[in-house]
Amino acid sequence: MTETIGRSQTRARAQDAALRQRARAVIPGGMYGHMSANALPPQYPQFYQRSLGSHVWDVDGNEYVDLMCSFGPMILGYKHPGVEAAAAAQHADGDTQAGPAACMVEAAELLVGRVAHADWAMFAKNGTDATTTCLTIARAATGRAKVLAAAGAYHGAAPWCTLRMDGVTPEDRANLIYYTFNDIASVRRAMDQAGGDAAAVIVSPFKHDAGFDEELVDPGFARELRALCDRAGAALIMDEVRTGFRLHDGGSWEPIGVAPDLSAWSKAIGNGYPVAAVLGSASYSEAASRIFVTGSFWFQAVPMAAAVATITAIREEGAVPAMQRTGTMLQDGIERQAAEAGVQISLTGPPAMPNLRFAGDDNLARAKTFCGTVAEHGVLVHPRHNWFLSAAHTDADIERALDATWQGFRAVRQQFGEG
Numbered sequence: 429m430t431e432t433i434g435r436s437q438t439r440a441r442a443q444d445a446a447l448r449q450r451a452r453a454v455i456p457g458g459m460y461g462h463m464s465a466n467a468l469p470p471q472y473p474q475f476y477q478r479s480l481g482s483h484v485w486d487v488d489g490n491e492y493v494d495l496m497c498s499f500g501p502m503i504l505g506y507k508h509p510g511v512e513a514a515a516a517a518q519h520a521d522g523d524t525q526a527g528p529a530a531c532m533v534e535a536a537e538l539l540v541g542r543v544a545h546a547d548w549a550m551f552a553k554n555g556t557d558a559t560t561t562c563l564t565i566a567r568a569a570t571g572r573a574k575v576l577a578a579a580g581a582y583h584g585a586a587p588w589c590t591l592r593m594d595g596v597t598p599e600d601r602a603n604l605i606y607y608t609f610n611d612i613a614s615v616r617r618a619m620d621q622a623g624g625d626a627a628a629v630i631v632s633p634f635k636h637d638a639g640f641d642e643e644l645v646d647p648g649f650a651r652e653l654r655a656l657c658d659r660a661g662a663a664l665i666m667d668e669v670r671t672g673f674r675l676h677d678g679g680s681w682e683p684i685g686v687a688p689d690l691s692a693w694s695k696a697i698g699n700g701y702p703v704a705a706v707l708g709s710a711s712y713s714e715a716a717s718r719i720f721v722t723g724s725f726w727f728q729a730v731p732m733a734a735a736v737a738t739i740t741a742i743r744e745e746g747a748v749p750a751m752q753r754t755g756t757m758l759q760d761g762i763e764r765q766a767a768e769a770g771v772q773i774s775l776t777g778p779p780a781m782p783n784l785r786f787a788g789d790d791n792l793a794r795a796k797t798f799c800g801t802v803a804e805h806g807v808l809v810h811p812r813h814n815w816f817l818s819a820a821h822t823d824a825d826i827e828r829a830l831d832a833t834w835q836g837f838r839a840v841r842q843q844f845g846e847g
């Protein structure tokens with residue numbers, strides 16, 4: 429599985445090129461959304477054929493160590509045996525049916541047991557479903573309209589939160605007021621601006637806006653945010669979509685002792701199976717039961733069975749400490765290599781979700797040279813978005829990744845010189 433990586437450069441691309449050409453004729457822009465390879469360096473494939481453990485193969489048969497984990501959903505490894513067995517067993521019984529299966533209740537019980545603030549759970553498909561539902565519940569509970577959100581934070585692709593304004597009206601954003609992450613004075617100002625009409629403050633466990641350094645939360649900020657929401661009678665909503673179960677096997681702010689009222693989850697909770705969850709505390713249960721949210725596929729049983737197996741395995745198999753360890757190995761190696769190559773970087777974020785930026789790289793030219801070279805050497809990382817570790821990444825994967833990143837630093841040094 430690993431023999432050719434690190435040496436075989438100039439990889440085959442004919443199948444990928446042919447599919448891209450066909451796609452351009454029938455898919456707007458050839459591809460859309462976060463999975464579009466259009467803005468990535470040419471060494472990246474657009475189309476993949478298969479995946480196993482921490483590895484993926486593109487349609488030309490090239491193999492990669494996947495440090496993007498499908499942008500987060502893969503946390504235990506592709507085709508994790510326990511998750512696949514649970515999904516297959518449920519699939520044999522039924523998936524989309526006349527109503528939900530028993531595993532929906534099991535998944536809710538498991539999440540309520542795992543996440544300290546949660547007294548109940550609802551399920552959906554995508555992260556945007558979950559964040560949007562949190563806002564709806566907060567508004568139903570408070571009878572208020574305004575929501576405070578950190579400027580630049582990503583909470584999904586619905587008109588109220590998408591990062592691009594094409595097709596979005598000012599009315600879609602009329603009830604949002606922005607604050608600055610980790611700056612409590614800015615939240616106070618936003619709260620004043622809401623003038624008693626604040627339904628909620630939405631916050632990510634740490635700042636992970638694409639294209640910027642990551643910023644861990646200041647525990648003092650988190651505590652003051654909780655107190656401010658309590659004084660204002662607004663819900664504190666935690667967006668755990670990207671972070672969920674990667675930093676902690678409960679809620680991400682549990683180690684600092686701050687509990688949200690509502691939280692939104694997706695990505696890793698089904699190890700790749702499509703499932704999202706909204707968790708809430710008892711005082712929001714009545715409002716949650718009043719709103720009407722649903723979807724044709726929100727009650728699918730297979731993803732819920734996969735979620736039960738995933739969440740169970742995350743704790744039983746020590747996934748969080750495993751990602752912490754391999755992520756630290758990767759971060760340490762990258763810091764050493766950058767210093768040795770004489771290339772200035774900022775490597776930020778928790779080890780399980782690192783983010784690499786190059787000094788003076790506003791147009792991402794260095795990041796693209798680096799990531800393109802790394803992809804050519806059989807490792808997938810991203811020039812603008814944080815990377816993801818999984819419990820399936822082995823020491824050998826990290827060593828391979830570091831062989832590739834060393835080539836990446838050499839290419840940056842060669843093209844842009846020192847600094």
Ligand SMILES: Cc1ncc(COP(=O)(O)O)c(C=O)c1O
Pocket residue numbers: 553554555556557559582583584585632667668669670671694695
């Ligand atoms: C923090 C955060 N919130 C919400 C979302 C939206 O999730 P989805 O793309 O599943 O709708 C994402 C997706 O990347 C995310 O990272």
